Amino acid sequence: MKACGLIVEYNPFHNGHQYHLDQAKKVTNADCMIAVMSGNFLQRGEPAIIDKYARTKIALQQGVDIVIELPFVYAVQHSDLFARGAIMTLDALKTSTVCFGSEHGEVNDFIEAYHILELHKDQFHKDLKEELTTGKSFPEASKNAYSTIGLTKGKVDLSQPNNILGFGYVKGIFQTNTPITPVTIKRYKNDFHDQDIAHSIASATSIRKELLAYGKLTSKAVSTLPDMTQKALDQYLLSNGIWHEWEKYFPLLQYRVLTMSHEELRTIHGVNEGIEHRLKRTASQVDSFKNWMETLKTKRYTWTRLQRVFVHILTNTKKDLIQSLLHADEAPYVRLLGMTQKGRAYLKEKKKQIEQPIITGFKKDPGPVLQAEERATDAYYSILPSKQKLKLRKQELEPPIILS
Amino acid sequence: MKACGLIVEYNPFHNGHQYHLDQAKKVTNADCMIAVMSGNFLQRGEPAIIDKYARTKIALQQGVDIVIELPFVYAVQHSDLFARGAIMTLDALKTSTVCFGSEHGEVNDFIEAYHILELHKDQFHKDLKEELTTGKSFPEASKNAYSTIGLTKGKVDLSQPNNILGFGYVKGIFQTNTPITPVTIKRYKNDFHDQDIAHSIASATSIRKELLAYGKLTSKAVSTLPDMTQKALDQYLLSNGIWHEWEKYFPLLQYRVLTMSHEELRTIHGVNEGIEHRLKRTASQVDSFKNWMETLKTKRYTWTRLQRVFVHILTNTKKDLIQSLLHADEAPYVRLLGMTQKGRAYLKEKKKQIEQPIITGFKKDPGPVLQAEERATDAYYSILPSKQKLKLRKQELEPPIILS
Structure with a gap:
């Protein structure tokens, strides 16, 4: 059996995801679709x-065979580390291909871009560093540095x-020396960053914005979501009283920053360049997450970067842990969230080739990666009512x- | 002018406090009554x-002249350190006497007990250590050790x-070499630990129990409280929606323990003898503070000791900070919460003799003691709605x- 890997967040699974899943099946002709999915917190x-x-169940119903x-x-890292982690995880399950959506749509151009970058690596890193020194954000600085080595819009628009x-996926494949073939599908219509719903295929950002603004499934949101997702969203709200969003975590986050010392804040991944001083200074003056973000945002500290810092504070994720992972070239384990019968057959067939342990729950002596998973999980559920917290924690x- | 010091929590100020305050004035004939009061968290x-x-306002209305x-x-320490801190604070303001309530009621016996203890110090500490090794709680172990050196019920029942x-106050006075004269008043009727209200002078424990069980002022509670306290309690509930109690902090506390490593927990003051393992193990299995406490309680880890551990976790209070204070013999500052005109006159008169800085708000470069105060303050307010949190934080x- 041959497997195609997808790298997903499904937050939540929408019509665009369905389109990509169906296309990926068609294009790769794979026997088994494996999705590596972010768990509690997402890349941005x-x-x-x-x-x-809940998100795993939907994915399985909609045609994914294995969810890891x-x-x-x-999961909550800049694109290179995110991509590397995802590729290593797919590689652990002996996935033949990885199929990603892109604005560009031509995989060979990605591969060429990788080789160009390799050729001009030193130049690129020097330029990137210089660009960053001038106070530019990471996305802007890298865009300029790419341009200098000839990776301009004519090729892949990076x-x-x-x-x-x-x-990132293509780089991850080459850098970890992984025998996965990259495949890309041109993204359908909407833009990743679209803020509003204008079509039955809308961006996850616009769908979440709609859902969270109204606190319920509106007809606009419904038009973009498969039935299963609608049911799951409804059910979650009914059982737990909320959908998860930053504002709900604001009191916790504010409490944490106020009770941490500057030194402690500096040990947290992403807390660099003196942001701990601004975090401490502003923490006792803001009355909402949005308010805090707007107070903190600068050209250099983008919204996404700040949100990642907040995830790491909330989950107590230390710099030294992430540092130790930068050069890993295989996943320490594969955590299986769900599978279909086909997925099960695939795993059975590949059993002997798979070297990493396949796990489900947390273990008694977890390594640092699983330990971080447990912390993130507890932080994620911490805003739920006590009984629900215990119930959802047990699922883990x-x-x-x-x-079946 | 001569001042009499009282060491209080006023949680909340009740008829028994009024009795003690009035008696202390009468017995000491002081011109100025100074209360050193615990702020956010209490000794037990x-x-x-x-x-x-809110508590300061009541105290001033009821006859206290200065609240520090x-x-x-x-504030949240075993009796010796608590007492030493209180005595040092009163000494900073040149208080002539300290007047405490006791079951025994004869101050000379306390002084005699101190000298007996000094004489048999080595024996006492040896016995105490041995008693603790057998798994006894601190109160029980010290009771036995006192008894061995002759401090039995016939004298002061320790x-x-x-x-x-x-x-503790008497020891504090001698150990820090403070020129304060101790005075004691026999406690009126009720027992400190009384759980139920049976009289207009009831224990603070029984009054809080009544208030928190009903979430409002019952007629039973009202019978034990001066008007000012009743008004303040009503007003607090109206403005902030809650009275502070452990259950409200439970989600925060559980989140903290779950996201801290064992190593981090061990740096917290009071986390000793492997309790971090039991804290971590139980944290994901309990659904209320009470439930957690009952799960953790042992003969050795008494209710009070566990509650103190939880305060230190919540406020991120480290062992090394408390360790550094054990041998301090003067207060680093005096934080003035409120005063009457008489109190103001007293401070004016003593101004030149007072060596420590008198402060009110937090400063830009606080020392470790004020920094800990700020953390405790933020942890205390963290459970309030955002707007109220900002408002109450500003008072500080x-x-x-x-x-006037």
């Missing part, structure tokens, strides 16, 4: 709107969010979801 | 039911809570309350 530094098990958790330590991620210890 | 490891400013904050680092505190920066 946000809590997932509903928990990972992208370890938290990789200022487009999905191209950046796709380029149970066998994977199996769709 | 509980959050104050209403904030320190007992620094947080001394198993009675107010005698223990009073003995304002000039002292002045009653």
Whole structure:
């Protein structure tokens, strides 16, 4: 059996995801679709709107065969580390291809871009560093540095969010020397960053914005979501009283920053360049997450970067942990969230080739990656009512979801 | 002018406090009554039911002339350190006497007990250590060790809570070489630990129990409280929606323990003898503070000791900070919460003799004691709605309350 890997957040699973999933199946002709999915927190530094098990169930119903958790330590990172973690996780399951959506749509151009970058690596890093020194944000600085070595819009436009991620996957494949073939599908219509819903295929950002603004499923939101997602969102709200969003975590976050010393803040991943002083100074003066973000935002400290810092503060994620992962070239384990019968057959067939342990719950002596996962999980559930917290926490210890 | 010092929590100020205050004035014939009052958290490891400013106002209205904050680092400690901190704070303001309530009621016996203890210090510490090794709680172990050196019930009964505190004050006076004269008043009727209200003078414990069980002022509670206290409690509930109690902090506390490593927990004051393992293990299995406490309680880890540990976790109070204070013999500052015109006149008169800085708000470069105060303050307010949090936090920066 051959497997195609998808790197997803499904936050929540929408019509665009369905389109990509169906296309990926068609294009790769794979026997088994494996999604490596971010768990509690997402790449741009946000809590997932509903928990990972609810999102896993939807994915399985909609045509994914295996859902694995992208370890938290990789999930909330800049595109390179995020991509590397995802590729290593897919590689652990012997996935043949990885199929990603991109604005560009031509995989060979990504590969060429990788080789150009390799050739001019030193120049690129020197330029990037210089650009950053002038106070530019990371996305802007890298866009300029790419341009200097000839990676301009004519080829892959590396200022487009999905191209950046796709380029990360290709780099990850080469850098970890992984036998996965990259495949890309041109993204359908909407822009990753679209803020409003204008079509049945809308960006996850616009869908979340709609859902969270109204605190319920509006007809606009419904038009963009498969039935299963609608049901899951409804059910989550009914059982837990909320969808997860930053504002709900604001009191916790504010409490944490106020009770941490500057020294402690500096040990947190992403707290650099003196941001701890601004965090401490502003913490006792703001009355909402939005208010705090607007107070902190600068050209250099983008919204996404700040949100990631807040995730790391909330989850107590230390610099030294992330530092120790930068050069890892294989996943420490594969955490299986759910599978179909087909997925199960695939795993059975590949069993002997898979070297990493396949786990589900937390273990008694977890390594640092699983330990971080547990912290992130507890931080994620911490805003729920006590009984629900215990209930959802228990899921984390149970066998994977199996769709028959 | 001569001042009499009182060491109080006023949580909340009740008829028994009024009795003690009036008696202390009569017995000492002082011109000025100074109360050193615990701020956010109390000696037995509980959050104050209403904030320190509300409690200060009541105290001033009821006859206290100056209210100073007992620094947080001394407020939530075993009786010796608590007492030492309070005595040092009163000494800073050149208080002539300290007047405490006790079950025993004869101050000379406390002084005699101190000298007996001094004489048999080595024996006492040896016995205490041995008693503790057998797994006894601190109160029980010290009771036995006192008994061995001849401090038995016939003299001061050092198993009675107010005698223990009073003995702490006397020790504090001698150990820091402070020229304060101790005076004691026999406690009126009720027992410190009384759980139920049976009289218009009831224990603060029984009054809080009544208030928190009903979430409002019942007629039983009202019968034990001066009008001012009733009004303040009503007003606090109206403005902030809650009275402070442990259950309200439970989600924060649980979140903290779950996201801290064992190593981090071990740096917290009071986390000893492997309790960090039990804290971590139980944290994801409990659904209320009470439930957690009952799960953790042992003969050795008494209710009070556990509550203090929880205060230190919540406020991020480290072992090394408290360790550095054990041998201090003067207060680093005096934080003035409020005063009457008489109190103001007293301070004016003593101005030149007072060596420590008199402060009100937090400063830009606080020392470790004031820094800990700020953390405790933010932790205390963290459970309030955002707007109220900002409002009450601002009080901490304002000039002292002045009653004209």
